[in-house]
Amino acid sequence: MKKIAIIGAGSMAEAFISGILENGFIDKKNIWITNNSNQERLATLETRYGIRTTYNLNELFDQTDIVMLAMKPKDVATAIQSIREHLTEEMLVVSVLAGVSMDTIETLARIPLAIVRSMPNTSAAVGKSATAVAVNHRVTDSQLETTKTLFGTVGMASVVEEEQLDAVTGLSGSGPAYIYYLIEAMEKSAVEVGLEKDMASELIVQTLLGAAEMVKNSSKSSTQLRKDVTSPGGTTEAGIRVLEEHGVQEAFISCIKAATAQSKKMGTELSSKLQTADQPS
Incomplete structure (x- = not known):
């Protein structure tokens, strides 16, 4: 693996950075992160972990293998719209966004993508998350193994069907x-x-x-x-x-x-809103 690019710099993104480095998943110089506009937050993460930060999307996506979507779910449409010209079919897109379906991500990106949708919990901050992951049919066996290893850096991971993720949200x-x-x-x-x-x-x-x-x-x-x-x-x-x-x-x-019911309701409403927002005017 060459590089992972993280979009969003909140607590979940930081939990993954910490876990990735602690477990030697990838070298710190190959972890790149960006956010919408909070330069102070990026500077803090760069100082704390020695990772790379940038607002230059060409630099961010150059030779990137994994793209992690870690922004707020409500911001995913704007975020993907801003990066979709840099996404390629060879990349593995990993989402930690609650309520955002794989179909929605692919619709927003407007290209076929290998997508992992996950539901970690806040215990990722101490490396003890109980995470469920679902993958679409474009994810290869090699990418699935990479996914398990990635989520293993912040706890344990179980592979489920996407329709089970609402139940996982309600439970873990x-x-x-x-x-x-x-x-x-x-x-x-x-x-x-x-x-x-x-x-x-x-x-x-x-x-x-x-x-x-x-x-x-x-x-x-x-x-x-x-x-x-x-x-x-x-x-x-x-x-x-x-x-x-x-x-x-x-x-x-x-x-x-x-x-579980609330997760399903919120996911349906969010997906509908996001896909409507992405329609050409």
């Missing part, structure tokens, strides 16, 4: 917020039962890490793991009983279904 895309919400409740309860906040936070974080590691490494289901620590008449059973009385499990199911 928004998932960190659900866990933070749970942590908030545990922190509040810890204070109410007499624990110091700092100590409680450490206990909560380690409890979550330990439970996640158990689910990851055990051959037992999450249901069985829960039952294993729920002794009849014990403290865990008392706590679980209250959760069941309040319908917590059903609330989580409804939560993920609602987020």
Whole structure:
């Protein structure tokens, strides 16, 4: 691989830059990035990581293998319009834009493209993203392997069909917020039962890490793991009983279904708006 060009310089773009360099995916001199107009942000990334920044599109796309679309989804039409004369069929276009379909990207580009559409989450910032990727029929086997390696630099990646990405968004895309919400409740309860906040936070974080590691490494289901620590008449059973009385499990199911439906709605509306905006006047 010769070069990756990143369009957009927000937190997700920075997470990928950090992961790429930490894992040796490509040399820093071959990572190029641009944005709409925030020169200060580009200067910060250049200083922090030693990557290349430019507003010269000829320079940006010269010998580029991968183009990463990392701007705000609402800006994708303007962004692709500005770069499409530099895109070629040999490039792999990787999108981290929520709600923007591969068909929409190809329509805006006006040429056939090998496209990867992804749904990472904010844990990419610490190299722990749970990412799903979908690819179109123009992506080669070699490009697919490159894609898996790329997303492996910020966590783990699973290949799914594009129509499953709304469900992924509802589950793991928004998932960190659900866990933070749970942590908030545990922190509040810890204070109410007499624990110091700092100590409680450490206990909560380690409890979550330990439970996640158990689910990851055990051959037992999450249901069985829960039952294993729920002794009849014990403290865990008392706590679980209250959760069941309040319908917590059903609330989580409804939560993920609602987020999935909202992702589908937003994606449909955005794609329609983008394709309409690109029509000749």
